Ligand SMILES: [Zn+2]
């Protein structure tokens with residue numbers, strides 16, 4: 401879209417006392433289009449003259465124009481002298497040109513439109529500048545710009561106010577049958593997809609809200625008042641981190657719709673709900689039990705549900721240290737690292753992430769939350785917050801430091817963002833969940849074509865611990881590196897050395913010959 405289109409949404413100039421003649425209006429309109437070439441002018445001129453003649457015939461005043469009138473014009477059975485040849489022309493094309501003319505009249509103040517935003521052109525230009533700053537690919541940036549103007553044009557054609565914009569209205573816009581008077585190549589209607597319209601309109605509205613032009617909407621509060629009271633309590637009295645609260649909210653929100661109001665809960669429905677959830681995510685059922693017990697205890701304390709329900713939640717049988725941690729040997733870890741390429745920014749970033757995982761045994765969440773100033777380059781330390789609120793300082797190995805430096809120097813987009821790792825595509829936001837780190841690990845494994853390895857980013861953490869133990873390190877030092885707050889957590893690695901365990905295992909009495 402050109403800057404010319406922005407200007408047309410500028411402040412409405414004051415009307416002169418005498419309304420100009422149709423000829424003068426047409427001339428002004430055509431000169432506003434002059435950049436589009438002479439051939440185009442002729443087409444516009446014929447269409448608009450026809451429209452003005454039709455208006456005259458029906459005694460419709462220019463000031464009362466709206467899209468309903470343009471639609472009537474589009475459908476009229478033409479007997480207008482001199483113009484009836486237009487019957488044979490594709491009428492949508494003529495109507496599209498007439499709509500541009502109507503928009504011109506609105507912009508110049510000849511047709512009353514209630515613009516509830518002052519200096520719209522200014523905001524649009526500021527939006528365009530923001531889009532440029534966010535370094536999108538050219539086509540994407542252009543889509544954001546032109547669809548912002550399209551949305552504005554659609555609102556005006558539909559005679560809707562900015563103050564009325566809500567998700568339902570954006571949905572209507574996304575699906576509208578487009579006849580909007582926006583700039584189009586050779587005046588042709590070009591359909592933009594539903595998804596694109598929705599995404600672009602949302603972004604623009606968010607921008608206007610951020611500037612205070614539109615009233616900002618309160619973030620959607622938890623509709624469940626019991627749950628929001630509980631989460632508030634978790635935060636304030638238990639000091640739960642944002643990640644914990646996110647997890648608790650998600651799990652409670654998935655269970656409560658099956659249960660209804662807490663006062664109605666009974667043992668049978670609770671058990672049924674658990675059974676269903678345990679089938680959906682069998683791996684995390686013990687965490688769900690913990691979450692629901694905590695929630696029910698809170699509700700009992702508030703007098704919102706019956707105390708006996710605490711015993712209704714089934715226990716999950718789980719033996720401590722019953723499984724072996726999955727790991728890969730040191731040679732394979734080195735192979736994975738060696739297979740990380742540095743040909744493009746994604747590969748440079750992924751290599752730095754893999755090295756952090758492999759050398760320091762970081763959790764995916766640690767990588768996601770890492771900030772630029774967590775690294776003390778002078779002292780050679782990196783600060784990691786982990787699951788607790790207490791940050792730990794870990795020494796930064798040479799190869800990890802080199803990989804991060806290479807990322808900062810050549811691959812990290814130049815953005816105003818505190819997070820160390822950001823996405824490679826504009827607008828270069830930080831990762832929103834640790835699952836994205838797991839995704840990076842699986843892509844690296846795929847690229848390295850090393851097959852048959854366990855998935856997930858934790859594999860590096862397990863491997864680091866296991867390989868340290870095998871190299872003769874004590875459990876205590878492994879616990880320090882992994883930043884375990886309790887030695888019991890580290891104890892899981894005490895059983896990984898199967899060959900050594902075989903040596904010290906006592907023969908089973910039944911095997912002895914008598
Ligand atoms: Zn006609």
Ligand SMILES: [Zn+2]
Pocket residue numbers: 550554576577578579580
């Ligand atoms: Zn449209």
